[in-house]
Amino acid sequence: MNAHQNDTPILRAEHFSKTLGGRKILDDCSIRMRPGDVKVLIGPSGAGKSTFLQCINCLIEPDEGEIWLGDRKIDFRNTRELCGLRERVGMIFQDFNLFDHLCAEDNVALALRKVRGMSKAEALERARMELARVGLAERAKLYPAQLSGGQKQRVAIARALAMDPTVLLLDEPTSALDPELVGEVLTVIRDLAARGMPMIMVTHQMEFARAVATEILFMEHGRVIEQGSPAELLAEGAQTRTQDFCIRLCDLCGGDASTLDGEGGTASLTPNAECPEA
Amino acid sequence: MHIFSTIFEALPYILEGTLVTVLLVVGALFLGFCLGVPMAVTQVYGPKPASRLVGFYVWFFRGVPVLLLLFLFYYGLFGLIGLEVGTIGASCIVLGMTSAAYQSQIFRGAIQSLPAGQLKAGRALGMTDGQSILHVILPQALRLSIPGWSNEYSILLKDSAMCFALGTPEIMARTHFVASRTYEHLPLYITAGLIYFAITMAGVTLLRRLERKARIPGYNNAGM
Numbered sequence: 001m002n003a004h005q006n007d008t009p010i011l012r013a014e015h016f017s018k019t020l021g022g023r024k025i026l027d028d029c030s031i032r033m034r035p036g037d038v039k040v041l042i043g044p045s046g047a048g049k050s051t052f053l054q055c056i057n058c059l060i061e062p063d064e065g066e067i068w069l070g071d072r073k074i075d076f077r078n079t080r081e082l083c084g085l086r087e088r089v090g091m092i093f094q095d096f097n098l099f100d101h102l103c104a105e106d107n108v109a110l111a112l113r114k115v116r117g118m119s120k121a122e123a124l125e126r127a128r129m130e131l132a133r134v135g136l137a138e139r140a141k142l143y144p145a146q147l148s149g150g151q152k153q154r155v156a157i158a159r160a161l162a163m164d165p166t167v168l169l170l171d172e173p174t175s176a177l178d179p180e181l182v183g184e185v186l187t188v189i190r191d192l193a194a195r196g197m198p199m200i201m202v203t204h205q206m207e208f209a210r211a212v213a214t215e216i217l218f219m220e221h222g223r224v225i226e227q228g229s230p231a232e233l234l235a236e237g238a239q240t241r242t243q244d245f246c247i248r249l250c251d252l253c254g255g256d257a258s259t260l261d262g263e264g265g266t267a268s269l270t271p272n273a274e275c276p277e278a
Numbered sequence: 279m280h281i282f283s284t285i286f287e288a289l290p291y292i293l294e295g296t297l298v299t300v301l302l303v304v305g306a307l308f309l310g311f312c313l314g315v316p317m318a319v320t321q322v323y324g325p326k327p328a329s330r331l332v333g334f335y336v337w338f339f340r341g342v343p344v345l346l347l348l349f350l351f352y353y354g355l356f357g358l359i360g361l362e363v364g365t366i367g368a369s370c371i372v373l374g375m376t377s378a379a380y381q382s383q384i385f386r387g388a389i390q391s392l393p394a395g396q397l398k399a400g401r402a403l404g405m406t407d408g409q410s411i412l413h414v415i416l417p418q419a420l421r422l423s424i425p426g427w428s429n430e431y432s433i434l435l436k437d438s439a440m441c442f443a444l445g446t447p448e449i450m451a452r453t454h455f456v457a458s459r460t461y462e463h464l465p466l467y468i469t470a471g472l473i474y475f476a477i478t479m480a481g482v483t484l485l486r487r488l489e490r491k492a493r494i495p496g497y498n499n500a501g502m
């Protein structure tokens with residue numbers, strides 16, 4: 001699956017642990033990203049997926065663990081290195097988190113100006129380019145409250161991409177969307193994957209995961225308990241926890257579990273509309 | 279009529295006091311804003327000791343009458359540290375420091391009402407906490423604060439009448455001065471009341487216009 005087996009990792013998150021409220025919600029989790037990797041994190045609600053993702057760009061500071069960007073270890077107590085890490089690691093949130101007081105293009109331009117030090121004109125030019133890439137050229141002047149959920153998420157993706165991230169983290173990017181809007185966001189993400197953008201994505205869109213993931217990591221109780229290519233984990237009769245989970249997920253929402261076992265799956269982007277992402 | 283000629287004669291004198299009152303209120307609101315915003319930010323995002331200190335400041339200024347504060351600062355503290363600012367300056371400072379306590383709580387409430395994701399999104403893009411607060415949190419929080427701020431303005435305007443006790447030549451002091459000489463208490467105090475009323479309305483209208491202008495497109499009245 002992975003064509004870049006021998007390249008050095010562009011990002012390594014090593015042995016993350018985090019205890020919150022007396023409970024270990026992250027227990028020795030690691031992930032390595034090589035160019036072109038698309039890794040999908042799945043697992044039941046409360047497994048620690050969001051926590052893991054937010055530890056990677058240090059929105060949550062892990063109690064233990066190291067982050068390496070290329071061959072440089074990040075000291076996240078150092079503000080400059082911390083901001084540098086976050087600039088290189090883009091993040092897409094479940095509920096978009098667009099800056100509500102700024103129109104779409106200003107949402108994208110803000111960090112370009114304040115972090116990259118671009119002039120207003122330069123930043124806006126780049127912002128419009130990024131918005132055009134996610135199909136929102138005409139909506140550049142609209143405010144978040146004037147956009148649909150799918151459009152908001154695409155603005156959020158444009159905002160992250162404008163910073164030229166090394167890796168993109170996506171935390172259930174389609175969970176807050178109405179079913180008919182899921183497709184437009186997944187299309188954008190699939191295009192990114194096709195262009196070789198390294199991504200770590202939490203999602204319950206299993207067909208999508210099967211189609212784009214180079215590796216699936218299954219998490220439970222704060223640990224990564226299974227890890228492998230979609231073909232390995234979801235093969236017919238693989239008897240993996242991952243497959244168990246997927247079948248239960250689809251039984252639960254009346255989906256057809258057999259499509260998950262089908263050879264190669266259908267790479268269609270029509271989502272399991274009824275699947276609630278827990 | 280005698281009453282009207284008294285008012286008419288006293289009016290320029292009282293109107294001059296109106297300028298002083300406006301100066302006091304604008305100065306105090308400005309000082310309160312300049313202190314209140316960093317105080318609110320400190321209280322929400324600052325380290326524990328700093329946030330406690332702000333809490334103590336707010337507790338003190340909210341717990342003590344303005345009149346007492348005026349005397350305490352003008353006759354007591356300012357003399358002690360040798361600060362010569364006159365009655366207008368002293369009134370402005372005391373009203374401003376009091377207003378800072380109230381304003382900080384308006385801003386704090388607004389900051390805390392914003393979704394946590396806003397700050398997270400700023401941080402996730404590589405902005406420092408300072409940049410995120412300055413460019414993401416405050417522009418939104420200040421918009422939300424306008425109605426509360428408008429309320430603070432009208433309260434402060436009326437509190438400014440208390441400065442009369444220091445001999446600050448504002449509306450109240452001047453009206454009192456004229457009234458005690460001409461014995462035309464009723465018409466004079468009614469006139470002063472109408473002036474206060476007019477300034478309140480003018481300010482509130484202005485702030486409401488600001489609120490409309492600052493409204494974020496797409497939000498309805500309830501949302502913003």
Ligand SMILES: Nc1ncnc2c1ncn2[C@@H]1O[C@H](COP(=O)(O)OP(=O)(O)O)[C@@H](O)[C@H]1O
Pocket residue numbers: 020021025043044045046047048049050051052278
């Ligand atoms: N601030 C916190 N304090 C205590 N527990 C928390 C906190 N944040 C998250 N948790 C707990 O950590 C666990 C993992 O949460 P999360 O990473 O959001 O899971 P997931 O994204 O896989 O659903 C959950 O059980 C949650 O209740």
Ligand SMILES: [Mg+2]
Pocket residue numbers: 049050051
């Ligand atoms: Mg989650």
